Amino acid sequence: MPIDVLLQATTQGLLMGSIYALVALSLTLIFAVGGLLNFAHGDFMVLAMYAAFAVLAAVGVDPYLLAVPLFGLFFLVGTGLFRGLVRPVLSEGLLVGAQLTLGMVFVLQNAMLLIFGGDHLSVPTVLSNRNVAFGTVILPLPLLVASAVAAILSIFLYVLLMRTDFGRQVRAVTQNRDAAALMGIPIVRVQAKAFGLGIGLLGLTGAFLVAQFTLTPSMGLDLTLLALIVMVFGGIGNFLGCLGGGLIIGVIEGLGTLFFGGTVGAMAPYVALVLVLLLRPHGLFGEH
Amino acid sequence: MERRLKLVLAGLVGAALLGASGDAASAKEARVGVLMPLTGRYAESGNGVMRGAEMIVKEINAKGGIKSLGGAKIELVVADNGSDPTKTSLEARRLMNDEKVAFILGPYSTPEAQAFMPVADRYEVGGLGLQTTLVPQTPYFQTLSIAxxxxxxxxxxxxxxxxxxxxxxxxxxxxxxxxxxxxxxxxxxxxxxxxxxxxxxxxxxxxxxxxxxxxxxxxxxxxxxxxxxxxxxxxxxxxxxxxxxxxxxxxxxxxxxxxxxxxxxxxxxxxxxxxxxxxxxxxxxxFFSDDANLPGMKEAVRRGQAAYPDKPIEQSFMFGAQAATLVAAALEKAGSTDPKKVNAAFRALKFPAGAPEVMLPMMVSGISFNDKGLVEGTSPxxxxxxxxxxxxxxxxxxxxxxxxxxxxx
Structure with missing residues (x-):
């Protein structure tokens, strides 16, 4: 195998892996805070992508410029959803909560189908089709930007959760709700903020990833599955582990395809996941 | 006594007409299922097929419907299989068993067709695959595609x-x-x-x-x-x-x-x-390119552009138009909405090269189906x-x- 091809495949694997990590970060956040597995995770991200498309089509604003407004909008939607829907249901148990998010999948997919139709859409950004070359290695700029955002967000979330008062409150609520309440922590407000942050991040990441995908209303569940694998692989609740897990999966997939063809490449991350679960049930970077 | 006899006779005639459901005289509408991927992986193509089929059906209905069924209008009963074989099987069963369609336009892809064929075989309702490139394994399935x-x-x-x-x-x-x-x-x-x-x-x-x-x-x-x-x-x-x-x-x-x-x-x-x-x-x-020299295709493209000025008239659209044209011809030929008769009529369709009913350039020899349900004489x-x-x-x-x-x- 020529070395330039090998280098390119490894780099591409790392870039795709960072995208996988970016998709998984907010799923990790929401799961870490409330134990809720958000099956509508990917669909919220797709909704953000469609929102970026709609704004681009209507007023010509580049999706990258919409990242922050979409974060704000989705944060509000997330906190509202938590207070109005998730919290009342969560009191009945996590399984009911998971069912609720499954219901959201169908609502969101069908709403997008009604509004945008089922045709594939590509959403160009200012960086679409732009590459930079380092020697023989070519880096697509949209992937490079998404990787940078993934790294920054992983560190930001790690610091937020481990080094701030809000993070301590979140961890306290996660570990023992009753004790946290006795310490004066406003449980519902903390959970709503954390859930809103998780959904808000989907708004932000949707804007950064929109150029990478060909949009269809039903692609969300695929993204949720991908996020779930990365989250479990890296270690549930560990944001840096999530980044590491995504990168490893991307490289395994890329090199598996390069050396053994597409079928082995597609299978390799799942084999790796099974191995990790057997040897380190809490994930590669997870803690007991 | 004579009046009573007339009433009895009228009753018998009425009962006979009602009993012969699916026969020409009683048909008010011909229900045709459309089983397409309107969402999911093949949605792009499925929606194109849908537009082509709808255009043809509207035209036929506007011209008085299916003549051999007393002017019955074609009613499309649309089901979305989400580009998923499992859902294809479930929706096919619903169309055949609950909706009582006479024939099904679809499914679209090969994996969907694999799920569809056993259901078609069981319920004895015919289907027409679009981009289904397998050789049909049942007399109740045929395909427009090349194998x-x-x-x-x-x-x-x-x-x-x-x-x-x-x-x-x-x-x-x-x-x-x-x-x-x-x-x-x-x-x-x-x-x-x-x-x-x-x-x-x-x-x-x-x-x-x-x-x-x-x-x-x-x-x-x-x-x-x-x-x-x-x-x-x-x-x-x-x-x-x-x-x-x-x-x-x-x-x-x-x-x-x-x-x-x-x-x-x-x-x-x-x-x-x-x-x-x-x-x-x-x-x-x-399978299609609108620069081909084929009268039926050129005419269908022209009508498509008039019906959908903001949409491309492409391969999927033409497959939909071709499929709907053939299904309508089969209904006309069968003179019945009985699925078995419609399917048999479909298999027996024959159109010579260059006929207005032939809309796909790959059908260089016209349209006729062989005993496996494949169009004969196609060329990519x-x-x-x-x-x-x-x-x-x-x-x-x-x-x-x-x-x-x-x-x-």
């Missing part, structure tokens, strides 16, 4: 022609969607190439639904082939061309199909910048793109442009 094995031969024939034109093709690599369709096409293409003495470097399987084709293109690059044949669906094709663009890898003659190389929407979805670099000298396997087309428009370059008999062949012209 997968003939796809492979079509690729081999094109390579043979390119070599005759002076192209240096000694080593070929293949990439193929790793499902039944892709495997059969790959196998028959390899056989055809090897029969010409061409070295097949490798056939690389690709899982449909892959998120990045860069590693696949890199593997092809490491093999350094003279030509590549890629059997891809629309979305995989988009990823393939983007990867080729990003890597700047344009050395071999690239041949591929079908939707991932020749779908009308491909140019815009890729964006003109990527498409102009990646599509202009590739050969796309196609290969197109090349220029400035967002497709042009048929092979076979030369129906070509509208001269092929651009790397290393030759």
């Amino acid at each position: 997968a094995a003939d796809f492979g031969k079509g690729y081999g024939d094109l390579v043979k022609w390119l070599r005759q034109k002076g192209a240096k093709i000694e080593k070929v690599a293949l990439t193929y969607a790793n499902n039944d369709y892709g495997q059969v096409v790959q196998k028959s293409a390899v056989e055809s190439l090897q029969a010409q003495g061409i070295k097949v470097l490798e056939a690389i399987p690709v899982e449909p639904g892959v998120k990045d084709m860069t590693p696949v293109v890199l593997r092809v690059k490491s093999l350094a082939p003279d030509a590549v044949i890629s059997v891809v669906y629309f979305q995989d094709g988009v990823l393939l061309h983007r990867a080729r663009f990003n890597l700047g890898y344009d050395d071999p003659i690239w041949i591929g199909g079908s939707a991932g190389f020749s779908d009308e929407k491909l140019w815009n979805v890729l964006t003109p910048e990527v498409a102009s670099k990646t599509l202009t000298d590739v050969f796309g396997f196609a 087309l290969f197109v090349q793109w220029k400035d967002g428009k497709k042009h048929i370059v092979y076979p030369e008999a129906v070509a509208s442009a001269k092929a651009i062949i790397k290393g030759v012209n």
Whole structure:
């Protein structure tokens, strides 16, 4: 195998892996805070992508410029959803909560189908089709930007959760709700903020990833599955582990395809996941 | 007494008419199922098919419906299978069992057809596959597509022609969607190439639904082939061309199909910048191109453009229009909405080459179905793109442009 091809495949694997990590970060956040597995995770991200498309089509604003407004909008939607829907249901148990998010999948997919139709859409950004070359290695700029955002967000979330008062409150609520309440922590407000942050991040990441995908209303569940694998692989609740897990999966997939063809490449991350679960049930970077 | 006898006779006649449900005299409408992927992976194509079918049905209904059924209007009962074989099976059962349709237009793809056929066989309701490239395994299923094995031969024939034109093709690599369709096409293409003495470097399987084709293109690059044949669906094709663009890898003659190389929407979805670099000298396997000299097609395209001025009139649309035209003809021929009779009438349809009912250029010999449910005498087309428009370059008999062949012209 020529070395330039090998280098390119490894780099591409790392870039795709960072995208996988970016998709998984907010799923990790929401799961870490409330134990809720958000099956509508990917669909919220797709909704953000469609929102970026709609704004681009209507007023010509580049999706990258919409990242922050979409974060704000989705944060509000997330906190509202938590207070109005998730919290009342969560009191009945996590399984009911998971069912609720499954219901959201169908609502969101069908709403997008009604509004945008089922045709594939590509959403160009200012960086679409732009590459930079380092020697023989070519880096697509949209992937490079998404990787940078993934790294920054992983560190930001790690610091937020481990080094701030809000993070301590979140961890306290996660570990023992009753004790946290006795310490004066406003449980519902903390959970709503954390859930809103998780959904808000989907708004932000949707804007950064929109150029990478060909949009269809039903692609969300695929993204949720991908996020779930990365989250479990890296270690549930560990944001840096999530980044590491995504990168490893991307490289395994890329090199598996390069050396053994597409079928082995597609299978390799799942084999790796099974191995990790057997040897380190809490994930590669997870803690007991 | 006489009045009572008349009443009894009238009652008997009425009962006979009611009992003969599905017969001509009582038919108010002919319910035809449409089982298409309106969401999911094949939604792009499914929605195109839907538009073509709806246009034809509206036209037929406006002209007085199915004459042999007393002017019965065709009612399309639409079901979305979400591009999913399992849902295809469930929706097929619902259409046949609950909705009591006379025939089903669909499903769209080969995996969907595999799920559909056992249901059609059980309920004895006919179906018409669109891009279903398998050989039907039941008398209740037929397809408009060329069989997968003939796809492979079509690729081999094109390579043979390119070599005759002076192209240096000694080593070929293949990439193929790793499902039944892709495997059969790959196998028959390899056989055809090897029969010409061409070295097949490798056939690389690709899982449909892959998120990045860069590693696949890199593997092809490491093999350094003279030509590549890629059997891809629309979305995989988009990823393939983007990867080729990003890597700047344009050395071999690239041949591929079908939707991932020749779908009308491909140019815009890729964006003109990527498409102009990646599509202009590739050969796309196609069933349709609107530059073909076929009266039925030209007329249908004209009507399509009038009916849907803001939508492209492309391959999927024409398949929908062709399928609906044939289903309506089968209903007319059957004079019944009994699914068995409609299916038998469908299998017996015959239209000569150039008839207004023939809308797909690949049906060069007209339309008639063989005993396996395949259209007889079909020939694949290969197109090349220029400035967002497709042009048929092979076979030369129906070509509208001269092929651009790397290393030759």
